[in-house]
Amino acid sequence: MSQGSSSARKGIQQYVATRKGGPFQLIDAPYPVPGPNEICIRNRAVGLNALDWKNLHFGMMVENWPEIFGIDTAGVVEVVGENVTDIKAGDAVMSLAGHGGRAGAFQDVTTVPANYACRKPAAWTFEQAASVPICYLTAVATIIKGLGVPLPHLREPTKGEGEAIPNLDDLISPIATRPPQHLPKPAQINSVLVVGGSSGVGACAIQLLRNALPNLVIISTNSPAHKYKVTSGLGANTWVDRNLKPSEIAKAVQDASPQGKGVDAIIDAVSGAQGGANKAIFDSFRPDGPKLYSYVMTSMQKVEVPNGVKAAMIYGRMAFQTDGGGFEAMTRLADFVDKGDFKLPVEIEVVGKGLSAIGGGLEKLRRGVSGTKLVVSL
Numbered sequence: 001m002s003q004g005s006s007s008a009r010k011g012i013q014q015y016v017a018t019r020k021g022g023p024f025q026l027i028d029a030p031y032p033v034p035g036p037n038e039i040c041i042r043n044r045a046v047g048l049n050a051l052d053w054k055n056l057h058f059g060m061m062v063e064n065w066p067e068i069f070g071i072d073t074a075g076v077v078e079v080v081g082e083n084v085t086d087i088k089a090g091d092a093v094m095s096l097a098g099h100g101g102r103a104g105a106f107q108d109v110t111t112v113p114a115n116y117a118c119r120k121p122a123a124w125t126f127e128q129a130a131s132v133p134i135c136y137l138t139a140v141a142t143i144i145k146g147l148g149v150p151l152p153h154l155r156e157p158t159k160g161e162g163e164a165i166p167n168l169d170d171l172i173s174p175i176a177t178r179p180p181q182h183l184p185k186p187a188q189i190n191s192v193l194v195v196g197g198s199s200g201v202g203a204c205a206i207q208l209l210r211n212a213l214p215n216l217v218i219i220s221t222n223s224p225a226h227k228y229k230v231t232s233g234l235g236a237n238t239w240v241d242r243n244l245k246p247s248e249i250a251k252a253v254q255d256a257s258p259q260g261k262g263v264d265a266i267i268d269a270v271s272g273a274q275g276g277a278n279k280a281i282f283d284s285f286r287p288d289g290p291k292l293y294s295y296v297m298t299s300m301q302k303v304e305v306p307n308g309v310k311a312a313m314i315y316g317r318m319a320f321q322t323d324g325g326g327f328e329a330m331t332r333l334a335d336f337v338d339k340g341d342f343k344l345p346v347e348i349e350v351v352g353k354g355l356s357a358i359g360g361g362l363e364k365l366r367r368g369v370s371g372t373k374l375v376v377s378l
């Protein structure tokens with residue numbers, strides 16, 4: 001440990017899901033010890049995500065109970081492990097967390113790898129900052145991994161990258177089982193449909209796409225209430241009412257696409273094309289186009305795609321393993337925000353203060369939100 005010391009610190013409280021379905025329980029725990037390249041963050045605000053209630057009610061990614069959830073946090077660094085040089089004790093940061101023991105956000109102090117975190121932009125409160133990391137990282141991965149589009153705010157590709165064209169079908173393989181892939185050769189993409197442009201992930205994806213490809217035609221599906229937000233606010237060219245029938249959505253997207261031929265790619269932030277009639281959304285594709293379908297993993301079920309569609313199932317942590325600067329996806333975020341190129345994706349609602357407010361917040365989230373991230377202050 002190079003800065004701060006865990007040994008002299010008092011214990012912490014953890015908000016633990018005791019078993020599938022709950023209840024939560026507050027328990028006392030010793031102050032964590034960071035390993036090399038890790039930091040301990042005193043959480044000041046935590047973001048609530050659908051994954052948290054899905055884990056609670058379905059045990060979606062839970063191996064052992066009791067478990068500590070929470071994948072988004074913002075707070076102040078208290079202790080840093082060996083080799084951490086860019087972050088020091090006392091820094092205000094925002095960070096991806098990860099359910100499981102000391103990495104979960106729903107506790108007083110969270111311990112994560114230093115590259116999961118970045119300086120909190122001065123313009124954002126802790127509550128705002130805590131609403132962003134997982135959605136931003138997931139959007140980064142949908143674009144780099146799923147569409148093969150590099151993001152200019154991350155490092156420029158090094159010489160030699162981009163020359164190998166991967167089989168896009170490979171992109172659905174679990175990335176953890178294979179080494180990082182070379183950055184795909186930038187795909188020829190002139191138009192993209194973002195399904196769920198007003199969701200946290202979708203709102204990040206629209207901004208990142210607009211920044212990367214200024215001439216790209218971006219069409220969003222969302223509720224009418226968010227039409228100005230996704231267009232004037234985030235940079236989509238136009239929007240389609242997500243309450244239309246899927247076949248009507250596909251028709252409207254085609255009409256809005258270049259020459260009315262359909263879009264080259266779809267980023268599906270909400271698995272909107274999952275099952276039954278929703279498959280009609282694939283009719284939005286240009287018949288002779290690359291038909292890239294990059295969708296966020298929202299359950300353990302893959303989205304079945306028609307023949308000819310190149311699908312990539314995406315989860316947030318993939319961002320760190322993408323070439324083209326993915327490892328630094330979080331650390332580059334603060335400067336990106338400061339430059340005015342990335343806005344708070346969705347409005348926040350603070351649903352309570354203290355760890356005990358998390359359970360009620362998750363139930364509220366489960367009932368559904370629209371263009372809002374729920375956050376708890378600590």
Ligand SMILES: NC(=O)c1ccc[n+]([C@@H]2O[C@H](COP(=O)([O-])OP(=O)(O)OC[C@H]3O[C@@H](n4cnc5c(N)ncnc54)[C@H](OP(=O)(O)O)[C@@H]3O)[C@@H](O)[C@H]2O)c1
Nearest residue numbers: 050196198199200201222223242272297298315316370371
């Ligand atoms: N695997 C991962 O690593 C990972 C990471 C992040 C998120 N996720 C998953 O991705 C999904 C999105 O997460 P999020 O935090 O971005 O969600 P969110 O902001 O809570 O999503 C709510 C929004 O989704 C929109 N929406 C829902 N169904 C839609 C549909 N059929 N068509 C268009 N829009 C629709 C609604 O739009 P309107 O209000 O405009 O109606 C609403 O604003 C969640 O299922 C989450 O579990 C997975």
